[in-house]
Amino acid sequence: MSKPVIVGLVDDHVLLRKGLASLxxxxxxxxxxxxxxxxxxxxxLSGDEIPxxxxxxxxxxxxxxxATAIWLKEHYxxxxxxxxxxxxxxxSIIRMLRNGAGGYILKDCEPAELKIAIEAIxxxxxxxxxxxxxxxxxxxxxxxxxxxxxxxxELSTKEVxxxxxxxxxxxxxxxxxxxKLSPRTxxxxxxxxxxxxxxxxxxxxxxxxxxxxxxxx
Amino acid sequence: MSKPVIVGLVDDHVLLRKGLASLxxxxxxxxxxxxxxxxxxxxxLSGDEIPxxxxxxxxxxxxxxxATAIWLKEHYxxxxxxxxxxxxxxxSIIRMLRNGAGGYILKDCEPAELKIAIEAIxxxxxxxxxxxxxxxxxxxxxxxxxxxxxxxxELSTKEVxxxxxxxxxxxxxxxxxxxKLSPRTxxxxxxxxxxxxxxxxxxxxxxxxxxxxxxxx
DNA sequence: GTGAAAAAGGGTGAAAACACCTACTTAAAG
DNA sequence: CTTTAAGTAGGTGTTTTCACCCTTTTTCAC
Numbered sequence: 107m108s109k110p111v112i113v114g115l116v117d118d119h120v121l122l123r124k125g126l127a128s129l130x131x132x133x134x135x136x137x138x139x140x141x142x143x144x145x146x147x148x149x150x151l152s153g154d155e156i157p158x159x160x161x162x163x164x165x166x167x168x169x170x171x172x173a174t175a176i177w178l179k180e181h182y183x184x185x186x187x188x189x190x191x192x193x194x195x196x197x198s199i200i201r202m203l204r205n206g207a208g209g210y211i212l213k214d215c216e217p218a219e220l221k222i223a224i225e226a227i228x229x230x231x232x233x234x235x236x237x238x239x240x241x242x243x244x245x246x247x248x249x250x251x252x253x254x255x256x257x258x259x260e261l262s263t264k265e266v267x268x269x270x271x272x273x274x275x276x277x278x279x280x281x282x283x284x285x286k287l288s289p290r291t292x293x294x295x296x297x298x299x300x301x302x303x304x305x306x307x308x309x310x311x312x313x314x315x316x317x318x319x320x321x322x323x
Numbered sequence: 324m325s326k327p328v329i330v331g332l333v334d335d336h337v338l339l340r341k342g343l344a345s346l347x348x349x350x351x352x353x354x355x356x357x358x359x360x361x362x363x364x365x366x367x368l369s370g371d372e373i374p375x376x377x378x379x380x381x382x383x384x385x386x387x388x389x390a391t392a393i394w395l396k397e398h399y400x401x402x403x404x405x406x407x408x409x410x411x412x413x414x415s416i417i418r419m420l421r422n423g424a425g426g427y428i429l430k431d432c433e434p435a436e437l438k439i440a441i442e443a444i445x446x447x448x449x450x451x452x453x454x455x456x457x458x459x460x461x462x463x464x465x466x467x468x469x470x471x472x473x474x475x476x477e478l479s480t481k482e483v484x485x486x487x488x489x490x491x492x493x494x495x496x497x498x499x500x501x502x503k504l505s506p507r508t509x510x511x512x513x514x515x516x517x518x519x520x521x522x523x524x525x526x527x528x529x530x531x532x533x534x535x536x537x538x539x540x
Numbered sequence: 541g542t543g544a545a546a547a548a549g550g551g552t553g554a555a556a557a558c559a560c561c562t563a564c565t566t567a568a569a570g
Numbered sequence: 571c572t573t574t575a576a577g578t579a580g581g582t583g584t585t586t587t588c589a590c591c592c593t594t595t596t597t598c599a600c
Contacts, residue, residue, distance in 0.1 A: 293549090307587085312529050
């Protein structure tokens with residue numbers, strides 16, 4: 107054994123986090139730095155106890171897993187990231203991997219797999235299980251015909267904003283006022299999204315936004 | 324100390340469950356019976372090690388927390404139930420309490436609260452924290468003017484079915500065909516729901532259905 | 541600067557969604 | 571047996587959504 111491994115653990119569900127911390131301690135990782143969200147975790151990094159690896163939840167208040175991963179890769183590029191999520195959808199997986207995660211495991215996996223994943227990431231820098239591989243392959247196969255690394259076509263900032271506003275009871279006219287754009291332009295956004303995503307109605311766009319976690323329900 | 328307490332733990336998120344089990348053991352509850360879902364838990368009850376209290380997750384595959392609570396109250400009425408969920412919405416809370424839960428805590432609560440809750444339920448049979456109390460009061464205050472124990476007005480089976488179909492790209496006409504009713508009747512369903520729920524558009528109904536877990540996203 | 545591409549803005553008409561009002565049928569409640 | 575309430579169904583008209591055509595402005599590479 108060389109230096110002891112320090113594990114970061116970022117999750118807003120306190121019971122899960124403390125329970126997981128207890129598991130980690132039992133499995134030979136006595137040094138666990140916990141945080142409620144990305145922001146709080148970053149604030150704890152000022153000392154000299156810098157984690158070698160961080161288990162990062164995606165859905166958190168204040169600062170979520172996506173943003174945290176980007177920040178960590180920027181400021182602590184040597185720190186390994188293992189994404190930890192409830193969701194097994196392509197979008198979330200691909201996005202976390204793009205943002206610098208070395209692996210992605212589900213919250214309903216076996217503790218044994220967690221241990222294997224941690225060891226793999228510490229040694230090889232990555233851990234790709236069945237789940238991640240299948241999604242990666244699927245994304246790659248669709249990457250040439252327009253789909254990008256998200257599992258669906260690239261969306262602009264304004265399109266995302268539009269998709270979020272669409273999930274309200276506002277009419278397109280009211281949305282155009284909020285976005286300070288002409289109603290016609292909004293019309294164009296909608297038609298472009300219909301075309302890109304193969305959707306035919308506003309309700310379809312709403313469901314797309316929800317399924318891809320573009321809004322918080 | 325009298326007889327040792329046996330704790331049941333039903334949750335499909337393996338990491339959370341095993342972590343929580345570890346926490347429970349550390350806190351003086353060495354006897355924990357774990358299960359992935361309600362069905363599996365029921366199957367484990369044949370022996371003579373019957374839990375005094377069960378920590379029951381709501382969202383699980385195969386057999387969820389609602390159904391499990393009802394079954395337990397029917398077959399093991401002496402077993403205490405503590406609902407354990409990620410969601411703090413009125414609907415879920417009220418429904419679990421109606422189904423026999425003695426308490427309801429969130430997955431992001433502190434372990435200390437969990438312990439307090441377990442002790443209270445074992446001794447008094449119930450544990451009502453701030454969260455539960457406020458939702459209970461709100462429900463009671465609205466109970467006279469139409470709102471029922473769900474936190475929103477009672478919905479008929481067909482209305483629920485309608486709300487589920489509304490979350491698709493079908494037009495009302497197509498929905499009427501699926502439900503074998505006149506388009507006018509469907510129109511009436513929509514208007515009645517608008518009125519009852521204070522909603523003004525189809526998108527609003529879609530969001531309502533999702534927020535109240537009437538459909539799986 | 542020029543030319544291509546992307547973003548924004550526009551018109552018209554059909555279909556869908558929404559508002560409001562009435563009527564019949566059935567089943568429970570008086 | 572009548573009254574009420576709930577479920578079903580219809581008529582009419584307005585607003586919103588959607589489809590398909592187009593032009594202007596902005597951006598950016600060359």
